[in-house]
Amino acid sequence: MFRPLSIFVGLRYTRAKRRNHFISFISLTSMIGLALGVLAMIVVLSVMNGFQQEMSSRILGMVSHATLSADKPLDDWKAVADAAMKNPEVTGAVPFAELEGMISFKGAMQPLQVNGIDPQEEPKVSIIGQHMVQGSLDDLKAEQFGVVLGEITARRFGLRLGDKVTLIVPELSSAPGGITPRMQRLTVVGLFKVGAELDGSLALVHIADAGEIQRLQPGQVQSVRLALKDLYRAPEVSAAIAGGLGQGYRADDWTHTQGSLFSAMKMEKTMIGLLLMLIIAVAAFNIIATLIMVVADKRADIAILRTLGATPRQVMAIFMVQGSVIGCIGTLIGGVLGVLAAINISSLIAWVEGALGMRILSSDLYFISSLPSKLEVSDVVLICAVALILSFLATLYPAWRASRTEPAEALRYE
Structure with missing residues (x-):
């Protein structure tokens, strides 16, 4: 089956067991960090949606x-x-x-x-x-x-x-x-x-x-x-x-009476979302570090591809594919786990309370006795889209560096 050279080589680099195990470790941590960031954002925003819905139904049901x-x-x-x-x-x-x-x-x-x-x-x-x-x-x-x-x-x-x-x-x-x-x-x-x-x-x-x-x-x-x-x-x-x-x-x-409360809740959700976005941004920076080290490790391979006729654009696309695959897998894992956790967070908290024999949310201290959660598709789509975009942007500089590799310079000491 015919596949473009950039996709073919990029996927091989992703699947191959690298000689440099440190690079493989950094790739794995980038993927895990991205997954954890997506998972955390989905769960936290779902819980905040649940709190807002709970407060709306109770307060606005009374006033x-x-x-x-x-x-x-x-x-x-x-x-x-x-x-x-x-x-x-x-x-x-x-x-x-x-x-x-x-x-x-x-x-x-x-x-x-x-x-x-x-x-x-x-x-x-x-x-x-x-x-x-x-x-x-x-x-x-x-x-x-x-x-x-x-x-x-x-x-x-x-x-x-x-x-x-x-x-x-x-x-x-x-x-x-x-x-x-x-x-x-x-x-x-x-x-x-x-x-x-x-x-x-x-x-x-x-x-x-x-x-x-x-x-x-x-x-x-x-x-x-x-x-x-x-x-x-x-x-x-x-x-x-x-x-x-x-x-x-x-x-x-x-x-006029309760508007400030719900405006504050909306602002709080926005600020927490931006803070959690930093987790995804850190994972994206890890992708940059991973690809820079891969480019340095594959200088000879890049030079050989260039001598065989590969264009700078094709070389750049190879590493963009590799970084994007890391981002897609991390986002997919985080999205699936985040949706499952958001749906079952109330049951999970109840199980933890039963296992520990204590109430995390006591009705004597808090207005609610369970952790509410409301999963919104728009939040999931937005979070995953931002993670994918940041992952893609993180590939541009290392891929550009790879495309600038000079074959003669790279093969001088090989």
Whole structure:
């Protein structure tokens, strides 16, 4: 079967057992280094994707995707909700209130965000009902001033169901300071745990009780909370709905409250990816060293090929083929092992925990108790493509050096 001279000789050099075992060792380490770099990048980026998905589902499943409000309290929130539901991107619209205050218990105090919700409507826009560890949302009754707290808040204060806490919220007044504190006694009727910082910063009360604390008229609500199919389109969708409702309506969305967190996570993924890319770059430099030593070892062979009619371009292609084969094999091995490791990382960590008899990710210390992983094909393709490109670029200089070999000079002392 006919094969081009460059490919034929380049593959023979790759397969042949070299007289210089040090060169063979450097070639092997280059291949292993490239494989380890690709494997590490695939696994780490998959774990970071898993963390981001886990945090998105928990945090963004609790906070409002978007809210609609007006210059004054809404007298007929159902009309606003019905108008919002006409948008195909909206999956739920419920009454909502939001207060900033502090909770006090036995002299200890902590700032909290207090959300007023309708327990019957809340499952349409939130996952809170799936994460109740004690009590339920149905225990929030109008005019009974019950409160559902996060597990971290309850543990910090030593609270149990039935305990009484004091909610302190600021209120505008005609006093000299302009603001006076308003206090309201609340009864703990439920605890939730979503495994995020919201467990220590969020509390839920009935929408009617929130209205009374805000001194609204019966039936009035502060805003309407929306749940969207694609939460990353929240700014444009909510703005379009508010514009359609008429003048005086405004929209807010999760990017104003949680956007910095997810921007930081995205930046962290990018920076870690760049750092891990250095492993692949080091392996590529090893390919350069390997080929330079091969060129020095094969000077006589190169000279003979030149005297037999091989052109400098063919000689250059020989060593480009050899280096590219090392890169392809290392990338292939690393890609396969990386995909397998990313898919089975959770099971592997569980096995290690069982073998060591200890928890690596304890739910008492971390928001999650298992290592999540989400393998994305785009990440695998990008990582393998970068590894192949760096491997190819690493062959250019040694191959060019080989093509510059002068036959007479190389054979002078042979």
